Amino acid sequence: MNLRQYLRVSNLKHSRFKHVLHCNPGRVIIETQTDIRYLQLKMIDEYNRQVTAFFDIDSWLHSMDSHLPGIPWQQVPLGYLASWLNTLQLSFLVEGILWTVEHVSMLQQPIPSTLVSLIADPCTILCADWPGESNDSYGNRIPLFWLPLTLNYVLGTSKIPLSVLTKLISGDLLLIKKQQCSLDIGGKKLFTFNYQGNEGIIVTQSNIVNVQPSRGEEEHLLDWTNLPVDLEFVLDSHVITLGDLNNITAGSMLPVSTDAEQKIKIYLNRKFFATGELVALESGGLAVEINQINMSPENKTSHPDVK
Structure with a gap:
């Protein structure tokens, strides 16, 4: 047809x-x-x-x-x-x-x-074309600086084999292998931050270079159970406007929800997977203790870029 x-x-x-x-x-x-x-x-x-x-x-x-x-x-x-x-x-x-x-x-x-x-x-x-109305007039256009965006407070990421993922239960610990506190929108890292508990976060750096790891063509996956899956650990999320984003600089203080470390969201390949509590390991690292795994098949939404 x-x-x-x-x-x-x-x-x-x-x-x-x-x-x-x-x-x-x-x-x-x-x-x-x-x-x-x-x-x-x-x-x-x-x-x-x-x-x-x-x-x-x-x-x-x-x-x-x-x-x-x-x-x-x-x-x-x-x-x-x-x-x-x-x-x-x-x-x-x-x-x-x-x-x-x-x-x-x-x-x-x-x-x-x-x-x-x-x-x-x-x-x-x-x-055939014309620049349009003056700069201070929105007309009927989408007011770009009012556009709502979801700013995610990301603590870090991990990779685990698919075989390990299938065996996870509540109470298990997921190690945050790559700790990098960053403010992300749509998977793009915009700033780094320091977490100050319930007082909020302090932005420490902007204009982060986003580097995506490349895979060599010679790599071959011999066992599907060793397929890597990406985990992202999100401390908190807030809806901001593009105008708000434009005002964030190093030293800015942003709010954090009360007891956010006890309500960590875990995303699996950018899909909501589980919630848990952020814990400190004796070795000095960080991990998230799973308290609930999202088993609802209809809830497959990723953390959104725009709400």
């Missing part, structure tokens, strides 16, 4: 136009005309945003009420007009923002058959 025959076909060019139109309902999509003399503009605004646009030179001349004694503008070659305009300090006011013209030229290639028309002063300009 061909699934495509049941689906709406999306045109990428029109999708881009819809994005441009979305920023301002006053914009319209038009078909360019072969009998109109277009010139190409390269413009820049006060935010150093650059854009390429087109305009009808005869419409601009009419708007500026310019006249050439004895010769109609339509008889003046476009190359001459482009050179002349480059001697002027042209600008266009588009939706309240002043765009300064850096260069005017003849078309480098045929003008697209469909473009978006923007109302501007002194005349309408055409474009």
Whole structure:
């Protein structure tokens, strides 16, 4: 069965136009005309945003009420007009923002058959793309800095063979073999921290280099019971916004739930596996004593990146 025959076909060019139109309902999509003399503009605004646009030179001349004694503008070659305009300090006011013209030229290639028309002063300009609304306006976009993210307080990780995993019961100890206290979002380590008990945690380092271990092609697994599984031990989790995350620096103090060390969550290959209590070993290491294993088959959710 061909699934495509049941689906709406999306045109990428029109999708881009819809994005441009979305920023301002006053914009319209038009078909360019072969009998109109277009010139190409390269413009820049006060935010150093650059854009390429087109305009009808005869419409601009009419708007500026310019006249050439004895010769109609339509008889003046476009190359001459482009050179002349480059001697002027042209600008266009588009939706309240002043765009300064850096260069005017003849078309480098045929003008697209469909473009978006923007109302501007002194005349309408055409474009295939446009930077959009000002930086301080969200419009109907997703407010990125309000996006909720789950920040996990990770104590460390371990690897154990699958054969050992199948024999675990409540009361067993799982050694945290690689101790590295880090703040993670979606498996990416962002900061390290020091745990201060119920007082919270202190962020100690940012911009951690995330290195994923590689496996050599020559490795062969001869026994499925020796398949390694990854365990991650999470002290606590808190929902924060991207704006909150942007404010976390070395020395920041973050809250920790009461008695968090007694409610450690263990994730198996990023799926919730068990809960337990963090304990100190006589050898100086850390481990988690399992108090409950998640045996519910329907509960297979990993710790989420976004809630």
